Amino acid sequence: MTHSNQGATSPAQIFAAQLMASFAKLGVRQVFLAPGARSQALAIAAGQLAAAGLIDLHVHLDERSLGFNALGSALGSGEPSIIITTSGTAVANLHPSVLEASHSGLPLILLTADRPAELRGVGSNQTTNQVGIFGDAVRECVDVPAPTMDDVDEAGLREVSALAARTVSISLAWSRPAASPATDDLLRPGPVQLNLCFREPLSAAEPNAAQLKVSVALPERVQVEPRFAVLSASVPTVVLAGAGAGEHAVEFAESYGLPLLAEPSSGARYGSNAILHYRTLLADHSTLVGEIGRVVVYGKPTLGRAAIALLKREDVEVYVVRSATMGHFDVSRRAKAQVDELVFDDEVPFEWLAKWRHLDAAVVSSKTAGQLNRANIVREVWGATGGQDDLVLGASRMIREADAMAPAKAIRIFANRGLAGIDGTIATANGIALHNPEGTTRVLLGDLTLLHDAGSLAGDALGAQPANLQVIVVNDGGGSIFESLEMASQLETESFDRLFRTPQKVDIWGLAGAYGWQHQLVKTLDELRTALAGSGRVIIEIDLR
Ligand SMILES: Cc1ncc(C[n+]2csc(CCOP(=O)(O)OP(=O)(O)O)c2C)c(N)n1
Ligand SMILES: [Mg+2]
CATH class of the missing domain: 3.40.50.970 (Thiamin diphosphate (ThDP)-binding fold, Pyr/PP domains)
Structure with a gap:
């Protein structure tokens, strides 16, 4: 040249x-x-x-x-x-x-x-x-x-x-x-x-x-005055861990014996205090839920309306732990304090957590062993994902399914919950995978979420391509999350499909081929398990249509 x-x-x-x-x-x-x-x-x-x-x-x-x-x-x-x-x-x-x-x-x-x-x-x-x-x-x-x-x-x-x-x-x-x-x-x-x-x-x-010989250094790090609060142990307290909450939420819940209601995107859904079916329990308005007198919020909860309704309840006091990533989340506008650290003035009665664990264990999980459905897809993906791996959750229905029942497991989970867009999910996973050359990066998403970011399948042709990247697409022919929202009951099927579901007929096999990805179509749970154990850059298409 x-x-x-x-x-x-x-x-x-x-x-x-x-x-x-x-x-x-x-x-x-x-x-x-x-x-x-x-x-x-x-x-x-x-x-x-x-x-x-x-x-x-x-x-x-x-x-x-x-x-x-x-x-x-x-x-x-x-x-x-x-x-x-x-x-x-x-x-x-x-x-x-x-x-x-x-x-x-x-x-x-x-x-x-x-x-x-x-x-x-x-x-x-x-x-x-x-x-x-x-x-x-x-x-x-x-x-x-x-x-x-x-x-x-x-x-x-x-x-x-x-x-x-x-x-x-x-x-x-x-x-x-x-x-x-x-x-x-x-x-x-x-x-x-x-x-x-x-x-x-x-x-x-x-x-x-x-x-060039440059001489440059970062300025000294500014220290922010930490804020503390002391809580009375007599108020029944739960910990709500939203996106970005991280291990501090787990440590806090475990050191005081508090029920931990942790979204899959929180990085805090592990340990023996995690109440896995909290979503169901909150929505059921059981007496135990009525007994809650205080919620301590870590991170940014975005997945369920029941959790937000709890924060707005007049008889519930809210403490917000400030998050360096997600900011201070005060959706009810009535947090008693936004703090960096909390301590209790006394021991929390152990019966409180015991009652939550009891109720959690009593939630009957759906009896659909062996069926290829959303709950079992979550089980398989969590089962396949270990300490070496990364899991990225797209916005929409599957992350909510995981919120409802995913196991407590200390794995690295990511989700763009800052604004919860369905955009950029493949690219985000690709960027995360750059830092995980040994393990597998899995992204679990819906069909529209995949198609929104199809162009990102191109990657960097002359540069580093993540070795093991699995795009697991739950193909239900459009945006099925809207089926559970208000509009579904307002509209005839035809209008609902036109205005919300946006059915798509993209040939995902052809799409994968065009961008040089492997493609595996999965029709049974066994096939899914085998596909998850594979390697390379692959689109695993689960057909739920
Ligand atoms: C950028 C952006 N546009 C629109 C939305 C609104 N939205 C939320 S979920 C969704 C449909 C997602 O469908 P799919 O990925 O197939 O997931 P499913 O609910 O069917 O599992 C849409 C359009 C959004 N969150 N972000
Ligand atoms: Mg869909």
Whole structure:
């Protein structure tokens, strides 16, 4: 390939090399790139760092998919992901993943290339207002003017490195964004946008980002004043663990002997305090449910209306434990306190948990042994998934089925519950799988959820492809979750199908083949078990139509 401007100097390239080298020096390894012209200096710098083994580079065509891949990587690793896009609609295509990352507290660093000031607002090609495009979904948005030669002298380059450090630090909630002054405000990781203007020449072969010696470090981590509360042990208390609750909810429930009502997406559905059929028990309004006087909420519960109704009950007091990822969840607007740690003033009577366990054991599980139905699919998937594996749950019906009966098992479960979209699920799983080369990453989802993100099956053709990724699609010919909602009883079947179910007739076997995936059609539980024990990148289609 010829480089017409080889040897020429490009402030854009000097800036981009310094910025990307600084991110790498700060330890940010995962870089996600979608191709474009305005962002070429960043892409070239990223390519140089990847070639030198200093970062992992992932290239995807579609920015919507790219964003969810990066989000999945942040979920799987806890580390920030860098996303590089060109200008215009490319940036807008990041919006779904940026919203999800904002609501679920995930560190994304968005490097959105833009035209310089003189080309804005005059109808230039591929130019729109990218500053503020994500609203309050980014923790901070910095509009960085196009660098000139004067901006990339030694002092200027130190500023570029400082910008990288501040960006990483805010994305990880180590530093306070400008908009968050209060000292006991919860600091949450999240997306940060650097809108980077570049003027021509947009790139050059030099400098090589991998050869730069940069000196940069993260600022000291800001400490947030923790908040405590002391609870009276005489009020019958349950722990409600929503998405992102994590092991703290389990430790709290176990150290005080409290019933643990944990969603599958909580990371807390394990241990002997977990009340597996809590969903059924809450909906049944049993006397025990009536006795609840206090709910301690961890994470963000989103799966069932009965849990939300409990939080709104006048005779129930609510304490919310603040979550660094999911924020403070106070859906009833009447939490007595939002705290970081809770203690009881006395021992909780042990009979309280015993009663819950008794009632839980008495819930009759459906007698459908051997049948290929949703409950048994959940059992098989949980059974096949071990400590080495990751399980990703799509939004919609299957995650609720799991909420109703999934076993208590300490496995890594992920779900995009920040906004509970049916978008980006394959890409999210793909990003998570990047960090699990040994085990299997399974994603359990509905047919519409798969089709919404079918383009993400393309993956990164020249880059790392997860070795063992199983997409388990429960194909019931459309959105069956709506059958259980109000509209189903308002409408004739024909209207219901047209307006809500959206039946689809996609040939999933053909879809898998087109993208180079294996496909297995499963019609019995035995076939499902065999398929789950396999390896490779496979779509396991369970036909429930
Ligand atoms: C991006 C987005 N669009 C629309 C919705 C609303 N929605 C929730 S569930 C659903 C249907 C899902 O169908 P499917 O994936 O087949 O799951 P099923 O309920 O049939 O198991 C839709 C459209 C959403 N959550 N997110
Ligand atoms: Mg469906």
